[in-house]
Amino acid sequence: MLLQRNSSHRGYTPPYAEKLDASSEFQGDLKESFYIGAVGDVDMPNDPNQWPPKERFPSWKNTMKLYHEAALAAAKKILSLIALSLDLEAEFFQNIGAVNCSSEVIRLLHYPGELNESDNGNYGASAHSDYGMITLLVTDGTPGLQICREKDRHPQLWEDVHHVDGTLIVNIGDLLERWTNCAFRSTLHRVVAVGRERYSAAYFLDPRPDLVVQCLESCCCEAYPPRFLPITAGDYLKERLSATYK
Ligand SMILES: O=C(O)CCC(=O)C(=O)O
Numbered sequence: 001m002l003l004q005r006n007s008s009h010r011g012y013t014p015p016y017a018e019k020l021d022a023s024s025e026f027q028g029d030l031k032e033s034f035y036i037g038a039v040g041d042v043d044m045p046n047d048p049n050q051w052p053p054k055e056r057f058p059s060w061k062n063t064m065k066l067y068h069e070a071a072l073a074a075a076k077k078i079l080s081l082i083a084l085s086l087d088l089e090a091e092f093f094q095n096i097g098a099v100n101c102s103s104e105v106i107r108l109l110h111y112p113g114e115l116n117e118s119d120n121g122n123y124g125a126s127a128h129s130d131y132g133m134i135t136l137l138v139t140d141g142t143p144g145l146q147i148c149r150e151k152d153r154h155p156q157l158w159e160d161v162h163h164v165d166g167t168l169i170v171n172i173g174d175l176l177e178r179w180t181n182c183a184f185r186s187t188l189h190r191v192v193a194v195g196r197e198r199y200s201a202a203y204f205l206d207p208r209p210d211l212v213v214q215c216l217e218s219c220c221c222e223a224y225p226p227r228f229l230p231i232t233a234g235d236y237l238k239e240r241l242s243a244t245y246k
């Protein structure tokens with residue numbers, strides 16, 4: 001298939017090719033998606049994105065570029081607020097290299113309306129937390145997204161995320177959970193099949209791959225020691241991605 005996802009995870013991923021919950025009994029999730037990384041310009045001559053033909057989609061590249069810019073600006077503001085809440089400078093995450101523009105990815109998602117019988121019980125997107133820092137999600141308002149507030153509790157309790165027009169859904173990712181020693185928990189979420197076609201767009205912001213993610217000083221003390229070992233952002237993301245595409 002043309003524009004099939006390449007080794008830089010850019011391009012088209014068909015249904016069943018991704019399994020966000022590696023323990024799912026199904027072959028893969030129902031969604032299909034298209035990944036667009038940071039849009040190359042003078043600073044990024046080797047843009048690994050895959051672009052549909054200009055003749056058919058004349059404004060596609062520019063629209064994606066504008067979306068990246070707007071999402072990055074919003075993500076930076078949210079990260080500043082998170083930093084302030086941790087008694088850090090507003091620019092803390094940007095200053096340490098946690099806001100890496102060349103690792104940003106937009107994932108355009110489409111969930112099918114009709115299901116095969118063999119997909120009974122399968123998910124549009126099976127349960128997972130996002131891997132990086134934060135995710136900004138917009139949807140077309142079709143239900144399906146659910147979160148589990150207490151991911152370590154069993155049985156898990158799932159709640160619908162209600163659509164509010166004109167708003168973004170912000171997910172905390174695993175790396176922010178590791179940095180903050182669980183002060184900010186990464187949100188376990190999934191998309192259930194509701195028998196209606198659904199579209200959404202997720203924007204993922206990840207740190208520089210060589211950045212070591214370790215518990216922030218303001219997030220641990222003797223009585224509450226670090227819960228996670230230090231790891232580079234790149235190693236963590238590689239580990240999670242390899243489980244997703246097994
Ligand atoms: O489509 C959605 O609402 C959620 C998508 C999602 O969780 C993801 O792409 O990581």
Ligand SMILES: [Fe+2]
Pocket residue numbers: 128129130189
């Ligand atoms: Fe997600």
